[in-house]
Amino acid sequence: MVNPLVSILIPFKNVEEYLEECLESIRSQTYQNWEVLAINDHSDDNSLAIAERFSQLDNRFKIFTNTESGIITALRKAYKHSSGEFITRMDADDCMTKDRIQTMLTSLKEKGEGSLAIGQVKYFAENGVNDGYDRYEKWLNQLTADGTNFKEIYKECVIPSPCWMVHKTDLDLCGSFLPDRYPEDYDLAFRFYEKGLTCISCNKTLHYWRDYDTRTSRTSEHYAQNYFLEIKLHYFLKLEYNPNNTLVVWGAGKKGKAIAKSLTENNIDFKWVCDNPKKIGKDIYGVKLIHYSELQTIENPQSIITVANEEEQMSIKFFFSELKKKPAEDYHFFC
Incomplete structure (x- = not known):
């Protein structure tokens, strides 16, 4: 297929302040054959109304409600309703650069199955980005520039959770969103690594990562350090440990x-x-x-x-x- 369909999975919850900017960044993509599977995870603000307004303006936005709870079940529902040959993630409070979908898709079509398209990221925040996130951004982008992300996978999550794209066949090979293990993005990165996917190097910023005090990664217990350590040790013993x-x-x-x-x-x-x-x-x-x-x-x-x-x-x-x-x-x- 010359212009294959790309499915963009977006769980959202109480992001009325940022959702419109996120969805507009998708509408502005240079590549136009995409669909958005946006899953409302029990928002009690105006997030759902904003998403529905976009779906009325553009039928490529498809809105569903999570009958369960949490980002993993929301991702499962989004994936179930997806039709694309290529799959990517997006966070509802972030923004894409205009060429993100085209850039990732082009690299995946060139490299073929068994590859993982990733992009460089840029943090932004109303009150400035703290030193920890700044160091993480620089470290992550250097790995991405070289395509050597998996070499340091036990340090921290080496795949930016909202800035990757894969063939649907490869995502299925890696177990998609079936595991219940948090942090879900880090767990998926380890499964990409386990199945031998190759990171495609990228020197371009493709994603703007918003930081703020109530961001899920800051407030949810699922992203506490003990969860990260459990995942690291789990996969180390499974993939590296030699008795x-x-x-x-x-x-x-x-x-x-x-x-x-x-x-x-x-x-x-x-x-x-x-x-x-x-x-x-x-x-x-x-x-x-x-x-x-x-x-x-x-x-x-x-x-x-x-x-x-x-x-x-x-x-x-x-x-x-x-x-x-x-x-x-x-x-x-x-x-």
Whole structure:
């Protein structure tokens, strides 16, 4: 098909202040063969009325109501009603650049199935973007520019949730929106990775990501750090862990302890290392902490790094390079 249909999935809830701008950015796309499947997830403001007004003006906007609750069930309903050969996401409080759909579709048609189109993102906020989001934006865009997103997937979500596109066949291969695991965007990124999809590099900003205090990712419990850690460990054990190697956890801070606790609860043996003299020798969850230098004597270590400080991470990378260990193979950063 010369101009295939692209399905745009949009769950929405109480976004009356931003929804019109979002939908207008879709109407302004240079590529015009698209459909919007917008799912009202129990809004109690004017969001539904705004969406319905767009559907009356343009029959490419198709509005449905979520009979269940939550973004995952809303996405399932949107996907069920989609007809496109290509599928993409959109957040109801964000905006697309005019060429986003055309750019992603062109790259996917060139690369074929087994590929994942992504775009660079730009945060914006009424009161300015905080340092954390600014660092995340720069980190994510650098990965996207190189197409190397999956190399750092255990650090943070490496696929911007509202700025990807895939062949429908590939989304089905990856389980679409069937799992109930939150954060749903991070879980889907891991399933893209698990099934071997290739990220298509992109140097263009295709999506404007709005930040504000009541954004779902800031307020919902489903996006708390413990959920992120659970997903990381779940997929690490499924995709990376080799029982013939010695599993090592590096770091005894909050994240390190959470991972160590989960491993002990699942009866998975591991060594626990750190560089804090106050913690070395202590017994926590039945595991004694040892100095990281003992990694030099451990045969075939497979390490999870839970140290967040960037300078310390650089030192850790140097330490492993001296041991001839490879990143994303012999050791993975979890933050």
